[in-house]
Amino acid sequence: MLTQIDHVGIAVSDLGEAVERYRRTFGLEPTHRERMDDQGVEEVLFAVGGSFVQLLGALGPDTPVGRFLRKRGPGVHHVGYRVAHLADVLDHLRAEGVSLIDEAPRPGSRGTTIAFVHPKDMGGVLVELVEAP
């Protein structure tokens, strides 16, 4: 069902500073930058092997990442898993009684299709499912 780790999402308070930190510390160059107004975030992706590190800056305090930063501070925000058929995986999770944040697949960055699973049934970890374009 899960084919690989697509990305690890990390909430940062200053996106520009975090990008410089990853560049200097690990010699990584950003491979993608995108502002997603519907999610209230701006992301910068670094490719690591076949997966990404996704740095997430909040577009305002009243957004998922903005609230996370206020309550918990910077750190790991979610894990994104790649799946082949997102709609089928959502049907399966629903049948298993898992709480979904997104009842149906919706557009993500890079032309992907995504859905979030609530952390309360996932051991406190916010999970994102990602279907490649």
Ligand code: CMX
């Ligand atoms: N990981 C784990 N738990 C989290 C969490 C996270 N990232 N964010 C919030 N929570 C927990 C809180 O600790 C809180 O738990 P308690 O009820 O035990 O206190 C609960 O969820 C509700 O917290 P909240 O402050 O009310 O948070 P929100 O209103 O933001 O709701 C959530 C939480 C997960 C439903 C919301 O953040 C959401 O819908 N997230 C999905 C969308 C998203 O995160 N977009 C940004 C990333 C975009 C991308 O990667 O493409």
Ligand code: CO
């Ligand atoms: Co993500």
